[in-house]
Amino acid sequence: MPGSSKKMAQARLPLVAFFGALSLFFATLEYLFPTPPWFRLGLANLPILLALDFFTFPELLLLLLLKVIGQGIVNGTLASQAFLLSSSGSLASFVVMYMAFRLIPRGWISLIGLSLAGSMASNTVQVGLSMVLIFGPASGIIAPWFLGLGTLSGLGIGWGAETLKRYSRWLRRVKLGQSS
Amino acid sequence: MAKARNSKHPDRLDALLHPTPRFLWGLALLGVLVLAPRWETRAAVMLFGGVLATLAGKRISFSYFLLLAGTVVVFHALAPFGKVLIMLGNFPLTEGALLGGWKNGLTMAGLVFVSLGTISRQLHLPGRFGKLWALTFSWYEQLMESKSRVHPGAILLSIDRILEQHYPTRPGSSPVWTQEQRSPHGPTKASGWALVILSTLAAVTLAVALR
Numbered sequence: 001m002p003g004s005s006k007k008m009a010q011a012r013l014p015l016v017a018f019f020g021a022l023s024l025f026f027a028t029l030e031y032l033f034p035t036p037p038w039f040r041l042g043l044a045n046l047p048i049l050l051a052l053d054f055f056t057f058p059e060l061l062l063l064l065l066l067k068v069i070g071q072g073i074v075n076g077t078l079a080s081q082a083f084l085l086s087s088s089g090s091l092a093s094f095v096v097m098y099m100a101f102r103l104i105p106r107g108w109i110s111l112i113g114l115s116l117a118g119s120m121a122s123n124t125v126q127v128g129l130s131m132v133l134i135f136g137p138a139s140g141i142i143a144p145w146f147l148g149l150g151t152l153s154g155l156g157i158g159w160g161a162e163t164l165k166r167y168s169r170w171l172r173r174v175k176l177g178q179s180s
Numbered sequence: 181m182a183k184a185r186n187s188k189h190p191d192r193l194d195a196l197l198h199p200t201p202r203f204l205w206g207l208a209l210l211g212v213l214v215l216a217p218r219w220e221t222r223a224a225v226m227l228f229g230g231v232l233a234t235l236a237g238k239r240i241s242f243s244y245f246l247l248l249a250g251t252v253v254v255f256h257a258l259a260p261f262g263k264v265l266i267m268l269g270n271f272p273l274t275e276g277a278l279l280g281g282w283k284n285g286l287t288m289a290g291l292v293f294v295s296l297g298t299i300s301r302q303l304h305l306p307g308r309f310g311k312l313w314a315l316t317f318s319w320y321e322q323l324m325e326s327k328s329r330v331h332p333g334a335i336l337l338s339i340d341r342i343l344e345q346h347y348p349t350r351p352g353s354s355p356v357w358t359q360e361q362r363s364p365h366g367p368t369k370a371s372g373w374a375l376v377i378l379s380t381l382a383a384v385t386l387a388v389a390l391r
Binding site (some may be wrong): 160 | 206233236251259284288292294295296301312315336343347
């Protein structure tokens with residue numbers, strides 16, 4: 001019934017907000033790991049990866065919006081080029097991960113594969129935008145380094161998400177609560 | 181880049197300005213920064229943005245911004261344009277490329293500085309999305325209070341426990357998701373308005389005078 005499905009969607013909104021908060025929390029935990037100043041691990045994408053299995057497409061878009069705008073407000077970069085790069089990278093990553101998640105049969109691709117695909121998409125878009133908007137075409141020479149590090153971080157985040165998915169009792173209970 | 185403020189670095193602008201006019205002020209300064217034809221105006225706005233970010237309690241890493249601006253200049257210099265200043269072997273170092281890179285580097289640093297100084301965490305977003313954002317932010321603050329309980333040796337287990345604490349899933353328990361009641365922010369003070377109007381006028385006047 002449309003009424004009851006609307007009620008269910010309303011009831012899931014707090015969970016969307018919680019996953020958004022989790023993304024911001026992971027973005028903060030990122031500072032525990034040493035990285036070059038021009039490179040971010042993208043830990044905030046870990047909850048998005050986990051959320052693919054929980055939410056509908058509009059709910060996932062809402063989560064993405066909470067993540068990118070939230071990061072812009074919490075970090076204070078909402079009106080800078082950092083926000084443009086980060087939001088474009090996040091959107092590209094989300095589109096690729098969501099399409100792979102929906103189109104590739106379950107069991108053929110793990111969260112590590114999804115994360116890797118998302119990371120490549122995000123880094124490609126960010127390198128392209130920084131070549132056009134910030135550094136100029138000559139900066140293409142750093143693209144292999146950037147994409148190489150992005151591949152490593154994508155693998156790491158995918159591994160973290162896969163491990164949480166397998167062993168997290170909290171995620172299992174949330175999933176059970178949603179299906180009941 | 182810059183670290184979020186903490187109790188040792190309070191946001192001094194918060195007492196003067198309501199988050200919404202503060203945000204709009206930032207947009208006006210960013211407009212001047214991006215549209216100003218001369219690099220001197222952009223440098224002035226960038227420096228002012230640095231002062232604002234510092235007043236907002238953000239600890240700015242100037243070495244990061246020197247690296248950012250330096251990298252932009254170097255990459256622009258690789259694409260020769262305009263009058264040749266000097267030949268480095270077979271490579272012409274040109275005035276146009278250097279100036280273009282310098283202006284772009286200042287703009288990039290200025291965008292981040294002004295944004296850091298004028299975007300407040302208390303910024304209220306309108307509508308249903310704004311309410312959802314307020315709920316997200318409230319949970320984020322609660323999760324941040326548990327940050328010290330993340331153990332690097334057992335990172336996943338400790339995160340799992342924190343999640344269970346803040347969004348309980350055990351039978352008989354339910355998540356506490358009543359929206360945090362934030363106390364309303366005070367209005368912008370007269371000194372705050374004076375700062376906004378004078379600084380915006382000064383930036384516009386400088387941009388027009390130097391064009």
